[in-house]
Amino acid sequence: MESKAPEPVGAYPYTRRVGNLLFLSGVGPRQRGIKEIPGVKRDEHGNIIDYDIEAQCHAVFANVRYILEEAGSQWNKLVDVTVFLTDMKRDFPTYNRIYAEYFKENQPCRTTVEVNALPTEIAIELKCIAIID
Template identity: 75%
Template sequence: MTTESRAPEPVGAYPYTRRAGNLLFLSGVGPRQRGQPAIPGVELDADGGVVRYDFESQCRAVFQNVRYILEEAGAEWDDLVDVTVFLTNMKDDFPTYNRLYAEHFATAQPCRTTLEINCLPTPIAIELKCIAVLKS
């Protein structure tokens, strides 16, 4: 476990994790990177509007951030038991998401719910909400 967080800073007044018994709840995790103003795979115009986005880059960054948060809380990827996925463009992005999900969850098989939503609090196309079971 590292002493310095590798996960991005939360965008509000909330913790990334909360333990209840042997369950670890993760707040919504997006693709932002710690200390970086730019979001992986997102190109913005001068007014902050999304010009284009690379969904695969965002998806990979989200999975990495979830790993960082789990590790910092003493958990592992295979401890995930439930994943709720929020996509802003189900029609275009779901096939890529499903392919990458299958790669990253080849051994871990958490339950999964995928929802399309209108927008997220920052200009991102994906966010994960997870629950893990801690071994100790």
């Protein structure tokens, strides 16, 4: 089965199992085999002029789901989610609304923090822990 998850941007695995827990490394919105980041708008010189946090949220949640399923777990087995945003004031309301749509049934513990920057010019990244059978 070919992976749907994006390639890691460094020398690390996406998952590590310890007992019945599955730890996920930070997951961003990049898509496998595509250089451009979802929702990023650039000027003619390649500089970022804007981004769509909604597009990045949907992409990052899809990536987490791919990684969980490829590792033998499921979305509804998430128990803890740490979310990193680069602009809490601008992006939190949209992210929070979309997060609520994805976590209607299963509501893992959650921490959301603002960070100065994330790798590869992304605006959101998730670090997750799930149960694996």
